[in-house]
Amino acid sequence: MQQEYLARAERIMQRIQQLAAISEDADGVTRTFGTPAFLQGRALVQGWMQAAGLPTRLDGIGNLRARLESPNPAAKTFVLASHIDTVVNAGKFDGPLGVLMGLDLLENLIAQKAELPFHIELIAFSDEEGVRFHTTYLGSKVVAGSFEPAWFARPDAAGITLAQALETMGAEATQLATDAIPAADWLGYFEMHIEQGPVLWERNVPVALVTAIAGQQRVELTFRGMAGHAGTVPMNMRQDALCAAAEFVLTAEQFAQVHGRGLVATVGKLAISHAASNVIPGEVTCSLDLRSPDEQQLAQAYDYLRSHAETVAGHRNVALNWKPVQQTAPVTCDAGLNALLAQAIADSGHETIPLVSGAGHDAVPISFVAPATMLFIRCYQGISHNPLEDVELPDLAAAVAVADRFISELIIKNEELKMG
Template structure:
């Protein structure tokens, strides 16, 4: 029998090989539907097929491998994460969960386990939402919550989502049929790097995820009056950038005062027709709000909207506030988490409970299935960055926990 170190080393080798497939030569970028994404997906498919799994690509481009139970009444347990990336990404965000899941299924095949339920491994095609600014495309199809109006959305090159799906060999007409029916779900498990510093600072390899923070993303447009930088008096200006800048700091101060309840980020700033000698007349900026508490999230949204409007009024600026995306906070399933906590403790590790500030495919899936997540320690909590890193020992620990979790799950359902 292979050791967890040996298995972890194989996963690490695959992660490094997959990271070599990218849209650019200097980092890891595989956005939905691109040639690099398709090449990466094809590579993962060869590994799945070599493991003896039945594999198919569904209409949205998800890669799906399945082990079938002999039980005619069996439900489906899903192991999953995503294989798309942000631009200039790290190697581990997403692929680690997929390739860890592949190792678990390879082991089940080798051990010829008599499955009490079907097990499906899914490599979701689009979680990050970089190309079309729409997160969870792949998992929403599997959950049966895909909004067909999204097919009309266009990327920066003017290509619609429908056209991108067709170009990658998908089928927009089959999307409704790709969902796992709600009564067929047994559960969902996702392993993922923590994307935060808690485990790194405490030197603990894994953690139990109790909830995933809700998100609200807003695009703000500040409308002032462009003018000559040398001729318009300071007290007569309608400087859109100054208004946006004041709001950036107001959002930071608001969240700092409530740092245990909410986080707020302005990550994008665009100055129209910018020039060093022109007073900015129009500026757009983003606002990303997150909280595990729905009430706190709603209150922060309204409070910051009021602050933005007050800034615009005081500076004689126009303001457009456009909510472009929102997801509610999600609690992981209590029973699944109980089993996962038991697996962590039985593997010899402290059971650390964490709330995920980042979104995951578990969010749409949790609407139709009991869902649980395992966090894995990563270097300084760095994510969405080429410095992303996971130590071999921590990956081996995660494998041990995941193996034990599946064993507990099998035992529970064989006795039912």
């Protein structure tokens, strides 16, 4: 049996490598939503799905969807999914691994001629990363029924709107409302994903149970002071926007360190307008990314840091523009599905490690309409969003075995419910 799982893992790995060879640039892996590289990669995955005998379709947002039907037309739908878009200069596994593991599970069920008590839909979401239009979870929000029509007008860096991009892709954006799976039709959702953190790597365990996904608050801050000559404006008369930003950045770091309990704060972008070595910075824009599995803690951190930014701006006599960019609430994974997945991990001979995901996943919007669970797979040194991202074959084989057992137990449980 172990050799069978290794063989299946090898096939998944081969597909990962083939997909990774399709990129917008030659040096890394970049397939952002709607680009020629994205469309080519999606077509490759669609070909694999069709070769397995699965009927496929492209929905109005460009999600690739395959379906294995139950003999019962009225049965509910269980979804296996992840995303196939990437960040810029990405790794090979973030997203595509979950899609290709899902395809492997369906291929195995087809080979077994399994009679399903529920439908299984495999979805390769078109845009989870939100790189092009800053629309995180775009693909999964359509499936969850939470797409906002105002997003059609969002432009990318070249001024192309989402509506125009969809037209270029040949997507039928008018059908988005019918692309959602109604809440009453969901049985559940299962996403397999690399951990994107170092816990499993350090503990040398191949898989983990995701118990929750941290909520997020993202903000763009602009400090506006007065540019001036570096040699002629006295220190006590300056309106230095960069010093204001620097004070804020350090406070954000210190606040998260002191309060802990899963709270993290990151300033990942800092832009100085008209920067020069002999000019006092007059305008600085920076980002703030706050995350916590505790909704109250997240709100308190947001309020404190906003108040602190206003205090810094007032003290340094600079203006502040605080612009919220994104907000998502923390998500708790479904207790019933997690119990089944935890049992599958234990029955496969692994320690059951519960983890909170600090990274966002498509399971977030789906969890508002369906029970959701996630399996994490160990990745090299916890590295992600980086060409060094990697998964070892034995870990992938172990994850396939766990996922196989989980789906089998889910089928048995639902057959029992149908009979009893």
